[in-house]
Amino acid sequence: xxxxxITGGKRLCGQTQAGAAKNAALPILxxxxxATQPVRVRLPDLSDVRNMLKILRLLGCGVSVQGDWADxxxxxxxxxxxxxxxxxxxxxSIFMLGPILARFGKAxxxxxxxxxxxxxxxxxxxxxxxxxxxxxxxxGGRILCAGSLHGARVHLDYPSVGATENLLMAAVxxxxxxxIDNAAMEPEIEDLAAFxxxxxxxxxxAGTARVTIQGVETLGGGSYEPMPDRIVAGTLLAAAAITGGxxxxxxxxxxxxxxxxxxxxxxxxxxxxxxxxxxxxxxxxQAFRTLDTRPYPGFPTDMQAQLLTLACVAEGAGAVxxxxxxxxxxxxxxxxxxGADIQIHGRTAFVRGVAHLTGARVYARxxxxxxxxxxxxxxxxxxxxxxxVSFIDxxxxxxxxxxxxxxxxxxxxxx
Ligand code: EPZ
Numbered sequence: 001x002x003x004x005x006i007t008g009g010k011r012l013c014g015q016t017q018a019g020a021a022k023n024a025a026l027p028i029l030x031x032x033x034x035a036t037q038p039v040r041v042r043l044p045d046l047s048d049v050r051n052m053l054k055i056l057r058l059l060g061c062g063v064s065v066q067g068d069w070a071d072x073x074x075x076x077x078x079x080x081x082x083x084x085x086x087x088x089x090x091x092x093s094i095f096m097l098g099p100i101l102a103r104f105g106k107a108x109x110x111x112x113x114x115x116x117x118x119x120x121x122x123x124x125x126x127x128x129x130x131x132x133x134x135x136x137x138x139x140g141g142r143i144l145c146a147g148s149l150h151g152a153r154v155h156l157d158y159p160s161v162g163a164t165e166n167l168l169m170a171a172v173x174x175x176x177x178x179x180i181d182n183a184a185m186e187p188e189i190e191d192l193a194a195f196x197x198x199x200x201x202x203x204x205x206a207g208t209a210r211v212t213i214q215g216v217e218t219l220g221g222g223s224y225e226p227m228p229d230r231i232v233a234g235t236l237l238a239a240a241a242i243t244g245g246x247x248x249x250x251x252x253x254x255x256x257x258x259x260x261x262x263x264x265x266x267x268x269x270x271x272x273x274x275x276x277x278x279x280x281x282x283x284x285x286q287a288f289r290t291l292d293t294r295p296y297p298g299f300p301t302d303m304q305a306q307l308l309t310l311a312c313v314a315e316g317a318g319a320v321x322x323x324x325x326x327x328x329x330x331x332x333x334x335x336x337x338x339g340a341d342i343q344i345h346g347r348t349a350f351v352r353g354v355a356h357l358t359g360a361r362v363y364a365r366x367x368x369x370x371x372x373x374x375x376x377x378x379x380x381x382x383x384x385x386x387x388x389v390s391f392i393d394x395x396x397x398x399x400x401x402x403x404x405x406x407x408x409x410x411x412x413x414x415x
Contacts, residue, residue, distance in 0.1 A: 002389040004400055006377035007409040008359060012245035014406045018233035018252055020044045020068075022395050023302075024191040024226040026052055026092040027165040031192060032061065032072040033099035034173060035199055037221025039072045044229065045397040047390070051090045058083050059100070080104040084142075091115065094122055094162060097145065098170035101134060106146040116366040118325040124163035128154045132170055132178065151176030151215055159184040159209070159295045165192055171213040172201040180211040186296040187256045191227045198222045230256040231302045232396060235371050237261075237279040238306040239403060241269050242313065242379045244281045247406055252277035259299040263288055263307055267314060287316030287353055293324050305331055305372035312340040313379055314353040321348045331369030334362035338380055356381050364388035367395040374399065378408055 062073035091112045100107040134147040164184040171178035193206030199219035205211045233252035240247035254273040268282040293301040301324035322328045341352040359382035364370025370392035377384030
């Protein structure tokens with residue numbers, strides 16, 4: 001087990017980078033299954049990415065990694081059965097469903113596990129694939145899919161990111177035209193579409209609520225660098241905000257982060273947009289009145305915990321409503337243990353800012369909650385121990401190194 005040991009009170013100042021986006025890299029790696037030529041992808045050094053590379057190897061792909069670039073050759077892929085231990089453990093394995101079906105015409109999976117933040121069903125993925133001609137059988141916890149994919153008009157009851165990505169990857173080799181209505185509009189969808197277009201796919205409207213795909217016979221190969229991680233960038237700017245600091249994230253794309261940057265400004269931060277995004281924090285943050293998580297371009301649920309943590313030490317009171325996942329306030333009990341004043345009523349957390357938090361031993365149980373508890377430790381009086389760093393490593397590459405380089409007093413301890 002690993003933990004962060006943090007001594008709070010240091011202002012974070014300087015320049016840093018967010019790196020390639022986890023939530024773009026993972027579906028892009030899955031889409032490599034569709035390529036008939038070798039593909040080179042720049043990747044963040046994250047445990048979720050390493051697990052996805054493991055899945056590609058298990059399915060028979062050639063995978064070699066040099067530095068932060070991976071070379072993937074899917075021509076040797078031969079397996080359409082997803083290993084039960086991996087698909088159960090790693091949710092993003094569900095992204096393999098569309099590409100495997102497009103490649104082999106059949107797929108066998110285990111239901112990906114729910115997690116700390118919710119049940120995470122895949123009904124929208126499966127109903128969309130059925131519309132594309134896939135028969136879906138469930139037996140003994142395994143999902144058996146088969147069928148030759150044909151174009152269809154699919155309306156998503158909810159703009160699910162994963163379902164949009166799965167259907168996009170299934171449709172690029174389907175016979176005929178597919179239209180996805182009420183599609184997710186996250187920037188990572190546009191990035192996946194750009195990667196597929198590089199391979200030769202015909203896609204219009206990615207990043208809008210209506211995506212149209214003309215199926216093609218085959219896709220080629222190429223080299224691709226995913227977009228920068230807007231959630232890691234937002235988290236690093238939040239670290240500057242909560243410590244009264246001044247940080248420039250050089251590769252942050254402001255156009256992907258409008259809702260988050262607006263909240264920082266509502267809290268009294270100065271946000272400068274140029275080569276990247278710079279945040280200059282006020283001496284004391286002002287509370288935002290409300291924060292509601294929504295599908296893009298609304299406020300991202302993956303930044304909810306980080307902004308709620310800022311609210312804990314802001315002047316005034318605010319309400320945070322989590323509309324995307326049904327159980328994403330679990331970490332607030334840990335913040336209360338540090339002296340935060342938080343009342344949960346259903347999907348809304350009412351936060352009243354306090355003068356300071358006090359260091360404590362806290363437990364991360366999901367990726368973004370772990371990042372938020374780390375932010376709390378950066379501003380708390382005394383020492384904070386954040387247990388469960390393996391969750392944080394899923395989405396942040398050596399977060400402690402990045403923060404220490406900006407002036408934080410933080411180190412990793414392992415048993
Ligand atoms: C992606 O998850 C991200 N993960 C999540 O980031 C992110 O929080 C989420 O999108 C929302 O932006 C990756 O991209 C790897 P959804 P995904 O399908 O695709 C419900 C992180 O911290 N739903 O848009 O699973 C679902 O239960 C992670 O990096 C169904 O009901 O999200 C949830 O309430 C956490 N049926 C809502 O939709 C379905 O078939 C949003 O889920 C699918 C989803």
